[in-house]
Amino acid sequence: MLKILHQIFRTGIVTEPLPTGVEEEIQVVGQELEEAIRRCFHRSLTIRAVDAGSCNACELELQAMNNPVYNCERFGIHFTASPRFADMLLVTGPATRNMEIALKRTYNAMPPPKFVVAVGDCGYDGGIFGEGYASLGGIGKVLRVDAYIKGCPPKPADLLRGILRVIR
Amino acid sequence: MESLEKIITGVLGPDALKDVCHYPATVPSFHIPRERFLEAAKEMKKSGARLVAEWATDETGMGPIRGFGIYTCYALDSEYIIVSCRIPIDDPTFPSLTGIFAAASRFERQMRSLMGVIPAGHPDTRPWIKHEDWPEDAYPLRKGFDPSVPMQRVKGEYQWIRAEGEGVYEIAVGPVHAGIIEPGHFRFQAVGEDILHLEERLGYVHKGIEKRFESLTWLDGARLAGRVSGDTTVAHTLAYCMALEAMSGFVPQERALWIRALLLEMERIANHLGDIGAICNDVAFSFLLYQFSILRETVLKTNDKLFGHRLMMDKILPGGAAVDITAEGKEEILREIDCIRKELERLVIIYDENSSLEDRVRDAGILLTDDARELGVVGFAARASGIGLDCRIQTPFPPYDRIIPRMTVLRSGDIHARVWVRIEEIRESFRIIGEILEGIPEGITNGRFDPPSKECSGFAVVEGWRGEIVYWLQSGPKGEINRCMVRDPSSVNWLALELAIHGNIVPDFPVCNKSFNQSYSGNDL
Numbered sequence: 001m002l003k004i005l006h007q008i009f010r011t012g013i014v015t016e017p018l019p020t021g022v023e024e025e026i027q028v029v030g031q032e033l034e035e036a037i038r039r040c041f042h043r044s045l046t047i048r049a050v051d052a053g054s055c056n057a058c059e060l061e062l063q064a065m066n067n068p069v070y071n072c073e074r075f076g077i078h079f080t081a082s083p084r085f086a087d088m089l090l091v092t093g094p095a096t097r098n099m100e101i102a103l104k105r106t107y108n109a110m111p112p113p114k115f116v117v118a119v120g121d122c123g124y125d126g127g128i129f130g131e132g133y134a135s136l137g138g139i140g141k142v143l144r145v146d147a148y149i150k151g152c153p154p155k156p157a158d159l160l161r162g163i164l165r166v167i168r
Numbered sequence: 169m170e171s172l173e174k175i176i177t178g179v180l181g182p183d184a185l186k187d188v189c190h191y192p193a194t195v196p197s198f199h200i201p202r203e204r205f206l207e208a209a210k211e212m213k214k215s216g217a218r219l220v221a222e223w224a225t226d227e228t229g230m231g232p233i234r235g236f237g238i239y240t241c242y243a244l245d246s247e248y249i250i251v252s253c254r255i256p257i258d259d260p261t262f263p264s265l266t267g268i269f270a271a272a273s274r275f276e277r278q279m280r281s282l283m284g285v286i287p288a289g290h291p292d293t294r295p296w297i298k299h300e301d302w303p304e305d306a307y308p309l310r311k312g313f314d315p316s317v318p319m320q321r322v323k324g325e326y327q328w329i330r331a332e333g334e335g336v337y338e339i340a341v342g343p344v345h346a347g348i349i350e351p352g353h354f355r356f357q358a359v360g361e362d363i364l365h366l367e368e369r370l371g372y373v374h375k376g377i378e379k380r381f382e383s384l385t386w387l388d389g390a391r392l393a394g395r396v397s398g399d400t401t402v403a404h405t406l407a408y409c410m411a412l413e414a415m416s417g418f419v420p421q422e423r424a425l426w427i428r429a430l431l432l433e434m435e436r437i438a439n440h441l442g443d444i445g446a447i448c449n450d451v452a453f454s455f456l457l458y459q460f461s462i463l464r465e466t467v468l469k470t471n472d473k474l475f476g477h478r479l480m481m482d483k484i485l486p487g488g489a490a491v492d493i494t495a496e497g498k499e500e501i502l503r504e505i506d507c508i509r510k511e512l513e514r515l516v517i518i519y520d521e522n523s524s525l526e527d528r529v530r531d532a533g534i535l536l537t538d539d540a541r542e543l544g545v546v547g548f549a550a551r552a553s554g555i556g557l558d559c560r561i562q563t564p565f566p567p568y569d570r571i572i573p574r575m576t577v578l579r580s581g582d583i584h585a586r587v588w589v590r591i592e593e594i595r596e597s598f599r600i601i602g603e604i605l606e607g608i609p610e611g612i613t614n615g616r617f618d619p620p621s622k623e624c625s626g627f628a629v630v631e632g633w634r635g636e637i638v639y640w641l642q643s644g645p646k647g648e649i650n651r652c653m654v655r656d657p658s659s660v661n662w663l664a665l666e667l668a669i670h671g672n673i674v675p676d677f678p679v680c681n682k683s684f685n686q687s688y689s690g691n692d693l
Contacts, residue, residue, distance in 0.1 A: 003518050003521070004455060007515070008455070011459065011462070014462055049348045050344055051350050052351075053372075053373045054350070054373070054398070055395040055398035055689045056689050057398025057401065057481070058398070059348050059349060060399055064461070066461075067461035067462065068462055081347070093375075097319060098374050106344055128395055129376070129392075129395075130380065131318075132315045132316060132318075132376050132379070132380065133314075133316075133318060134308070134319070134376035135376060136318065152395075
């Protein structure tokens, strides 16, 4: 236990200010955002992430949003296991044919109001996987998408910026 | 011990025809008659070889009498061999090898599902990757299949293996999982908390990658290979490029090879760090998750700064590497490693001395050595179960021929063994990176690259962080990609999870699953 406590004190707080631009953007939209989150989402924005066919790179960066460096919970953003609690559906990958039904069901299980955000170049238009017999292309082919966050994969800061942009 | 090549030529005599259009020559390839396909497999088994991969090709456009090709790759220590037979279009059957090699089971189900070739005598006729709502005659890997048309849905039902009896119940999990992870479906049959049987059903992220390769240029193929499994982008691109370079006889500059090894080790460190933290988190020890994720983030940031991408996608190209390292870059990495190493050692002590962690990771999810060998398990999962396999040691490319990795092999095969092998590998990667940076030869990293000639094939293996990645490329009559076979370590290791979980309790599944951390995307293709 002592070793653990020692390590905790040694580590301190590693959360960093976001890159220039992002931090300012957040400062600027901060109040507006807080207001929006309080009004619509009772102070917290809950996200259900669904991999609809990604190569797993976007998932890694989504996980990184939760690490102590980016620490997305400080903005009231957190991920949930159940679509029933979710305000936002974050979808990665090209939508595969084999995930289409599961993706729609997840969306339908969410209570309104709800947002859909497609993550990554694949989520935008299918990326390098394109459209074909097994890949339907972008997430827009399956659900009505409110916003896209491009990148292959988008960096954690881009993800945060993208999410904040949507709920503003 | 006799070499695999000698065994094949000895047993089959003139029936074994050496394929002269296959590269590299160190991996011999033989065409044999279909009637003797099973016999060859039996001889390979007798010699102690493992089945690395089995795949089918559509060679109808190549030469007048070629139909489908059925290929197998066997390996024994550092020796790889490819044995194939050709079967006609109007009688697309071949003898199933499942009775000899358990690993053949899923390969053959997949070949039947996607190519429409029939493994005669296979005990399991259910489709694999192909879902129940695909049309019966949809065989995407056949040349006659139009991949641009979305497939229609038909009615169908998947037949699960059922355990029945008093008190037996089923738990169905997925495809959408609780965390931010890839989709797949698991079905448990359990009594109380004890797992009687686990069946995996994958294919949810099937994107048609192997078919997609056939419509790309050789150069774009490298980009696609980098997205087969996003967490292993370096190793996959490297394996693709090495197979391609073998076909055209191209040898990259020495410096490029060293840079490739550097990126490979950076990728290994980042993934192991992330996974060890996640394993601890799965037994509710989130302190270590956060500590390890800080270390992982440090590596990714360095990657981004020095190579322009956090995961290093598209940084390896056919012919060389897209990045180089400066003197300042070297200093930066060395400083970073020194810092991470010290932190890691502190955390390892905490991991090792914590009894609440120990209770969950020791003696749970055991994969026995014999089972691992029977399934042909590779990578750290194999090394944690007493099997000494590492392509960096057995089939090295420079600089691994000079900087030889030290292999850690444990026998217990439990979750702790898989964690500990990874800890040792991180330590070893630190040393390798240090030596690479010290000894890297001068030169350029990007070479001019020529596409391969017509109707030849190339093969390569690379030790990614999960284990042995295999690529087999074949060029068609116009010199285009006719077939690209990808075998991620997960394709064989997924079966091991089903075995390792037997007799464990349901709550131990997440941590056991995480200790393997298989790729869904790399398996579903």
